[in-house]
Amino acid sequence: MFRALKRVTADFGWRAFMVMRMPRDLEDITLSALSIICSWPAELVNRYDELGLLKRSPILARLRKSVTPFRFDMTTIPEAEMQGAVGSAVALFGSFNMSRGLYLPVHDVLGNRAAVMLSGDREPAEINEMLQLSMIATLLYERISQLQYADEKPTEELSEREVECLILTSAGRTSAEISEILGVSEHSVNHYLNRAAKKLGTSNRTQAVAKALRIGLIR
Missing domain, CATH: 3.30.450.80 (Transcription factor LuxR-like, autoinducer-binding domain)
Structure with a gap:
């Protein structure tokens, strides 16, 4: 280039x-x-x-x-x-x-x-x-x-649940609200978000959402 x-x-x-x-x-x-x-x-x-x-x-x-x-x-x-x-x-x-x-x-x-x-x-x-x-x-x-x-792009592909949690987080949902929407425990939601952040090379869910939006992983 x-x-x-x-x-x-x-x-x-x-x-x-x-x-x-x-x-x-x-x-x-x-x-x-x-x-x-x-x-x-x-x-x-x-x-x-x-x-x-x-x-x-x-x-x-x-x-x-x-x-x-x-x-x-x-x-x-x-x-x-x-x-x-x-x-x-x-x-x-x-x-x-x-x-x-x-x-x-x-x-x-x-x-x-x-x-x-x-x-x-x-x-x-x-x-x-x-x-x-x-x-x-x-x-x-x-x-x-x-x-x-x-x-x-992350070297390890995110799971469907991890992507769903990122999408809902980007919409302003809390872990408790996401757990109710997806029908899983709040602990599981936090686990999915932590794994997504790790795969994206970020330190927290806010950074993970920002990067996922930037690279087109979520809309």
């Missing part, structure tokens, strides 16, 4: 790419933590995080609200706005010849949002090119998601 993204990046005249998941909140976030796969220079990513630019990024703000591709051109920012974080970001990206970018929102089958970002100093992309790259980004991200979820 890295080679495929690198080839697409080069074919369309960009310098570097990044596939980044969208954060659910803005607390203690860094670009390096959100990056899934990336060809950005490590020095650029590290400096970006050191400066704490992500929380104040207008690009991130737009990506969190938008589902359509868009362009961003730092060379068009008025001189009067070159203060603080904006000025730092412009100088940083300019030093790597990455002042222009194309941003392509994508998502996986579970609705988790991400973005494919292409950066460089070429002329801004035209609408037809943006649509073409948006389709390519969607297909590439689907494959990346499949590979991620394949790596997360």
Whole structure:
């Protein structure tokens, strides 16, 4: 997938790419933590995080609200706005010849949002090119998601009872309520949930439910 993204990046005249998941909140976030796969220079990513630019990024703000591709051109920012974080970001990206970018929102089958970002100093992309790259980004991200979820699948298959208990737990049911619904003891319910958590590589039922939802084991 890295080679495929690198080839697409080069074919369309960009310098570097990044596939980044969208954060659910803005607390203690860094670009390096959100990056899934990336060809950005490590020095650029590290400096970006050191400066704490992500929380104040207008690009991130737009990506969190938008589902359509868009362009961003730092060379068009008025001189009067070159203060603080904006000025730092412009100088940083300019030093790597990455002042222009194309941003392509994508998502996986579970609705988790991400973005494919292409950066460089070429002329801004035209609408037809943006649509073409948006389709390519969607297909590439689907494959990346499949590979991620394949790596997360449990090595030992969950039993039908274990899955049922996870589903009911995800619906907010207590162990006592689940035992009544399934006609088994509360002790058995806790046993099923503990076994499911162990098979999923998690430490408790809450984490087990979250992972089961993420990998598509339950809906």
